[in-house]
Amino acid sequence: MQAIVYNNPWEISIQEKEEPSIILPDEVIVEVRATGICGTDLSIISGEYMARPQVIIGHESAGVIVDKGAAVDNCQIGDRVIIDPTYYCGYCDNCRKGLRNHCLLKSSTEAGVSIDGTFTRYFKTTQRFIYPLADAIPYEQGAMSEPLSCVLTAVKKLQVTPFMRTAILGGGPIGLLFYLALKQYGIREGVIYEASGQRMQLIEKNDVLTDRWTMSPSFVPQKNQYDLIIDTTASLLEKSIQAIADGGKISLMGLRNNLQTINPREIADRSISIIGSIDSQDTFRHAVDLINSGQLELQKIITNEYDLHHFDAAVKDLGCDLTTRQRSNNISSLKSVIRIS
Numbered sequence: 249m250q251a252i253v254y255n256n257p258w259e260i261s262i263q264e265k266e267e268p269s270i271i272l273p274d275e276v277i278v279e280v281r282a283t284g285i286c287g288t289d290l291s292i293i294s295g296e297y298m299a300r301p302q303v304i305i306g307h308e309s310a311g312v313i314v315d316k317g318a319a320v321d322n323c324q325i326g327d328r329v330i331i332d333p334t335y336y337c338g339y340c341d342n343c344r345k346g347l348r349n350h351c352l353l354k355s356s357t358e359a360g361v362s363i364d365g366t367f368t369r370y371f372k373t374t375q376r377f378i379y380p381l382a383d384a385i386p387y388e389q390g391a392m393s394e395p396l397s398c399v400l401t402a403v404k405k406l407q408v409t410p411f412m413r414t415a416i417l418g419g420g421p422i423g424l425l426f427y428l429a430l431k432q433y434g435i436r437e438g439v440i441y442e443a444s445g446q447r448m449q450l451i452e453k454n455d456v457l458t459d460r461w462t463m464s465p466s467f468v469p470q471k472n473q474y475d476l477i478i479d480t481t482a483s484l485l486e487k488s489i490q491a492i493a494d495g496g497k498i499s500l501m502g503l504r505n506n507l508q509t510i511n512p513r514e515i516a517d518r519s520i521s522i523i524g525s526i527d528s529q530d531t532f533r534h535a536v537d538l539i540n541s542g543q544l545e546l547q548k549i550i551t552n553e554y555d556l557h558h559f560d561a562a563v564k565d566l567g568c569d570l571t572t573r574q575r576s577n578n579i580s581s582l583k584s585v586i587r588i589s
């Protein structure tokens with residue numbers, strides 16, 4: 249089967265890989281139909297996020313069950329399913345503390361990072377990690393369960409209330425999923441700050457924002473401006489602290505290396521909470537149910553689809569140019585998805 253393989257930073261190729269087969273009784277094989285391109289994939293390509301050389305990348309997927317082990321009892325061959333790609337063992341100290349998103353085996357079990365992922369035709373997992381995809385929901389929307397689940401985990405930790413004055417920094421897929429998740433929790437008003445003019449145009453053209461949510465191109469912090477700031481850019485903590493109100497909460501979810509200076513005295517004196525979150529913990533089912541309900545209108549956010557052979561063009565449209573080996577804000581898509589088979 250053909251697969252998108254990571255070799256070294258900026259070296260990605262389409263390669264022939266062996267198809268997986270069932271060995272253990274609880275295993276299933278999913279024929280992947282759609283895999284979303286995630287910020288993590290771009291960071292792997294640009295060398296900012298470590299991945300194992302020769303690994304098949306990709307992890308946000310939905311597809312069809314094509315084979316299963318003798319003990320699998322939660323699906324049938326032919327079922328449409330969503331894959332939860334975040335393996336946890338259930339036995340290590342972190343898993344037993346409820347921190348399954350920090351499973352101690354993660355560094356050697358992460359699909360699309362340290363083990364083969366889903367930018368390919370077949371993916372093997374176990375019945376624990378598949379969920380049904382409703383008949384009416386397209387595969388590319390099912391593939392958004394993983395990023396949505398990560399966002400729901402972050403929102404759960406934030407314990408939001410409906411009248412928080414809210415800003416989301418970054419109008420990419422994660423920022424927009426935060427917008428959808430916060431609306432579920434009753435936040436009907438807020439601002440999304442997005443530096444890319446092309447992205448702003450797409451958000452406007454597709455009527456993504458409803459209620460009293462608006463957009464702005466530049467975040468100029470003012471004192472006591474927001475009760476809740478979601479920084480998806482991972483580079484605006486100093487500005488966020490300037491804008492957060494007393495007792496406010498700042499959420500950090502992006503993975504980009506940079507240093508920011510903050511004054512611990514101010515954090516204490518103004519009762520500011522800075523809350524980090526990574527991957528998903530006990531929210532995957534919630535994400536699947538929301539997506540299967542069809543109410544999120546994800547078709548407004550999934551703007552670009554490609555096949556496996558146009559992966560270079562797909563990442564280029566996300567500002568990640570494999571020829572010049574540069575990342576830029578020249579982004580002409582909201583969420584991009586690779587359609588397979």
Ligand SMILES: [Zn+2]
Pocket residue numbers: 286287288307308394395
């Ligand atoms: Zn992802």
Ligand SMILES: [Zn+2]
Pocket residue numbers: 336337338339340341342343350351352353
């Ligand atoms: Zn574990």
